Amino acid sequence: MQVVNLIEVLKSKKAIVVRTIDEAPGVKTFALKLSGEYDIKPGQFSMLYYWGIGEAPISLANLPLKTGSSTIIEHTVRSTGVVTNTIVENARIGSVLGVRGPYGKGWPLEKHENMNIVIVAGGIGLAPLRPVIKYIEKNREKYKDVYLLYGARTPADMLYKYEHESYSRMPGVKVLLSSDVRVEGWSHHVGFVTDLVKYVDVRTEETVAYVCGPEVMMRVAVKKLLDKGFRKDNIFLSLERRMRCGVGICGTCQFGHYFVCRDGPVFSYSEIEDYLWIEGV
Amino acid sequence: MINVSIRTDLYYVGNIYDLDKLIRILRETYGRRLQGYKYYGGKVTWGEINGISDLPLSVEDYVEPGLYRLREGYRFRHSSVSPKLFLLPSKQIYIVESNDFSQAKVLDYNVSIQYVLFGIKPCDLNAINVLDRMIGEKNPVYAHRRRSISAIIVEECLEPNNNCFCGVMNSGPFVEKDFDIAYARLDDKRVIFKYGSSFGRDVLSKLELRIAGEKEVYEYLEKTKLARERTSAVFKKSMKEIQESLMNKARDKELWLKISENCVGCGNCNFVCPTCFCLEFDYSINGEDQGVKIANWTGCLLYSYGQVAGGHFRPELYTRYRHFILHKFVFYPRQIERLGCVGCGRCITWCPMSIDLRECVNNAISG
Numbered sequence: 148m149q150v151v152n153l154i155e156v157l158k159s160k161k162a163i164v165v166r167t168i169d170e171a172p173g174v175k176t177f178a179l180k181l182s183g184e185y186d187i188k189p190g191q192f193s194m195l196y197y198w199g200i201g202e203a204p205i206s207l208a209n210l211p212l213k214t215g216s217s218t219i220i221e222h223t224v225r226s227t228g229v230v231t232n233t234i235v236e237n238a239r240i241g242s243v244l245g246v247r248g249p250y251g252k253g254w255p256l257e258k259h260e261n262m263n264i265v266i267v268a269g270g271i272g273l274a275p276l277r278p279v280i281k282y283i284e285k286n287r288e289k290y291k292d293v294y295l296l297y298g299a300r301t302p303a304d305m306l307y308k309y310e311h312e313s314y315s316r317m318p319g320v321k322v323l324l325s326s327d328v329r330v331e332g333w334s335h336h337v338g339f340v341t342d343l344v345k346y347v348d349v350r351t352e353e354t355v356a357y358v359c360g361p362e363v364m365m366r367v368a369v370k371k372l373l374d375k376g377f378r379k380d381n382i383f384l385s386l387e388r389r390m391r392c393g394v395g396i397c398g399t400c401q402f403g404h405y406f407v408c409r410d411g412p413v414f415s416y417s418e419i420e421d422y423l424w425i426e427g428v
Numbered sequence: 429m430i431n432v433s434i435r436t437d438l439y440y441v442g443n444i445y446d447l448d449k450l451i452r453i454l455r456e457t458y459g460r461r462l463q464g465y466k467y468y469g470g471k472v473t474w475g476e477i478n479g480i481s482d483l484p485l486s487v488e489d490y491v492e493p494g495l496y497r498l499r500e501g502y503r504f505r506h507s508s509v510s511p512k513l514f515l516l517p518s519k520q521i522y523i524v525e526s527n528d529f530s531q532a533k534v535l536d537y538n539v540s541i542q543y544v545l546f547g548i549k550p551c552d553l554n555a556i557n558v559l560d561r562m563i564g565e566k567n568p569v570y571a572h573r574r575r576s577i578s579a580i581i582v583e584e585c586l587e588p589n590n591n592c593f594c595g596v597m598n599s600g601p602f603v604e605k606d607f608d609i610a611y612a613r614l615d616d617k618r619v620i621f622k623y624g625s626s627f628g629r630d631v632l633s634k635l636e637l638r639i640a641g642e643k644e645v646y647e648y649l650e651k652t653k654l655a656r657e658r659t660s661a662v663f664k665k666s667m668k669e670i671q672e673s674l675m676n677k678a679r680d681k682e683l684w685l686k687i688s689e690n691c692v693g694c695g696n697c698n699f700v701c702p703t704c705f706c707l708e709f710d711y712s713i714n715g716e717d718q719g720v721k722i723a724n725w726t727g728c729l730l731y732s733y734g735q736v737a738g739g740h741f742r743p744e745l746y747t748r749y750r751h752f753i754l755h756k757f758v759f760y761p762r763q764i765e766r767l768g769c770v771g772c773g774r775c776i777t778w779c780p781m782s783i784d785l786r787e788c789v790n791n792a793i794s795g
Contacts, residue, residue, distance in 0.1 A: 156568060157522055157721065161529035198527045199713035202721075203737070228737020245529050362741075389736050391709045392723075396567040398706035399726065399733060401751070402741075404759035425679050427734070427747025428754075 156394060159196045159245025160185070164238050165219065170306045171299075173226040174271065175235050176208060178219055181246060185218040187211055189278035190253025190385060190413045194393050195222060196245030197237070201230040204390040204408070206275035207249070210282060220246075223274040223306060250393035251412050254279050254357055254383060263292040263349040267368045269340050269360025270299050273306045275385050275412075276359055284317055291319065294347050298325035298340025298360075302333055340364065344371040351376040359385040366423060369416055382416035384423075403428050439645050440621040440637035447611070447619065448480035450581075453634050454544050460578060463514050464546035465507060472498065472507035474514060477546045491589045491773070494782030502616040505589045508778055510702035511545060511552050515559060518699075520569045520707070520723045527717055534568075542578040550600030551592075551772040553582055553607060555702030561764035563705055569723075579627055584612040586651040588659050591773030593786055595659030596667070599770035602652045612648060620648050659771065662786050665793055667767070671758050673793040678754060681746065687788050688749035690781045691729065697752065697775035697785075698727025703760075703768050708732070728752050753789060 166178035187193065187207050194202040209221035226235035238244060256279065264283065268276050283290050295314055299305045305324070315322040323343045325336040336343060341364060356377055358368045365384050372382050388400035388407040395409035403422035405411060422428045454460045455478070466475035467484040477483065488501030496508070525532045548556075556574075563570045585592070585601035594600030603610050608628035611621045620640060623629040640648075663670055677683055698704045708726035713719055726733060728751045734742030742748050760768025769785075776784050 158532045159525060159529050198525070198529075199711060199719040201711045202709065231737060243528055245525070387736065388741060389732075389734055391707065394566055396563055396570075396705075396707065397709065397723065399708065401728075401755070401759070404755075404762035421675070426681070427742040427744060428678060428751070 272360030
């Protein structure tokens with residue numbers, strides 16, 4: 148057996164910031180150029196490294212773009228802790244970040260061809276689901292009806308606002324938006340994004356749901372989807388935990404008996420139903 | 429329960445000076461270096477074994493929950509360290525990278541020396557098996573250090589201490605496989621040896637020991653049986669029932685608050701546990717162009733376990749204490765198909781609040 152080379156496991160690759168987009172207060176999307184291949188799939192994540200400061204696990208936020216000998220990936224970062232704050236505040240076009248990955252299991256999009264897809268996203272939770280939308284856009288004929296239910300605390304907190312219209316212009320795609328608080332000029336739903344589940348009109352036996360957002364929101368979403376008749380193994384959630392290594396050796400991302408970095412971050416509800424309802428498991 | 433046949437020719441008898449001979453043969457004839465429990469400065473710590481004076485041969489540990497005393501005797505069982513200190517060091521220097529990521533080097537993990545683990549305990553051997561399954565080849569530091577171990581010599585326990593419960597965890601106090609040589613001290617002078625591999629047999633043959641007499645083998649087996657029984661009568665239910673019960677009660681917050689009420693979240697249990705493996709990464713800048721990633725031990729009892737930027741998945745101590753127990757008894761079996769606790773009792777001995785894991789499990793599963 149060949150011992151894995153440490154350099155290959157934990158060394159960061161050089162990534163140059165080629166574009167930044169202000170998404171919402173404290174949230175930026177970074178387009179990063181890496182030389183060579185970086186085969187990351189929707190739902191997988193990278194460890195973004197601000198040299199000398201620290202690493203943070205960040206989901207892929209767009210399909211990777213291969214251009215000649217390099218790959219461009221996008222990561223949407225919300226300034227929350229030391230590392231993300233440093234990245235959001237300091238990284239600009241031309242900056243160098245470290246990237247290692249891709250890690251984890253992504254959304255099982257290929258398994259779900261010929262099905263309806265319901266995407267439920269809360270706040271920053273849209274980021275790992277955006278490549279799903281992009282993938283569907285690229286492979287529209289492979290999927291049936293698509294719903295995007297997206298909510299945030301306020302409309303200003305929403306990500307990718309400049310794209311929402313293009314999502315709803317895709318054939319067979321319904322976009323339903325929600326703001327937790329009432330804001331002047333907001334013509335969409337006011338309340339929680341999970342309220343929107345009732346507007347989903349699909350045959351649940353041929354529909355999968357992809358959910359990402361704060362864990363409380365995901366629990367409510369699961370309840371509502373189950374009530375609607377969704378099968379447990381047709382509901383998929385992307386979880387967040389404290390992650391340090393990305394490869395299942397540091398142990399800090401444990402959720403029940405799962406290592407979220409390695410066994411997730413995307414789980415089917417049937418895999419995690421033992422644990423999802425236990426506080427702090 | 430004990431599957432050792434009464435064939436006396438499998439056992440050899442010598443005295444403690446044969447341990448010295450054994451050390452010398454391994455070092456000089458085979459060119460190995462030895463790592464094990466080392467008696468140094470009035471304490472038993474972990475380190476290189478160069479001769480019989482390094483072995484804790486004339487001390488024994490007296491323990492109770494929250495108490496550890498080393499006194500004169502010949503039954504050393506535990507110290508706060510374990511082979512984990514060698515295999516998965518508390519500070520693992522991982523990687524040094526330049527600020528443009530063009531250069532990276534790895535420090536201090538490539539062990540090319542052939543080591544022998546000397547005098548580790550049956551529970552330690554099982555703990556290594558747990559780590560092999562859990563970490564194995566995935567952590568290069570562990571993988572390289574593990575590979576550097578060319579032989580394992582186990583000291584079996586004929587008289588376990590008060591906090592030992594290896595019997596019920598099926599991890600001792602004797603060994604049947606995965607070792608090269610095992611020995612046990614029948615009394616303060618006589619040592620009984622057996623081999624577990626062809627390498628072990630070759631080495632033993634060089635010691636020129638006499639084949640054990642029937643009486644000695646009988647004495648050894650009797651003591652082993654008693655020790656097994658003593659470390660097995662611990663829990664009120666079978667392991668299967670314990671596991672079911674723990675999982676059924678995982679949501680009972682009041683119960684876990686009660687069980688963990690004395691815990692202060694210091695993490696001692698994690699650090700002395702021979703199977704706890706959690707790591708926390710630390711980042712720093714060393715000099716002009718060196719970004720250093722280091723991994724240090726962390727533990728599920730510490731506050732930061734489960735904390736993320738902007739939130740915390742285990743803010744309450746009871747959830748972290750519950751994870752410690754559920755992981756060892758329920759999640760390890762789901763992850764690696766064996767229990768994560770080897771019953772060494774270190775977490776009981778080194779708990780500053782004298783919390784007894786055995787009692788906690790019994791409380792959790794009763795009622």
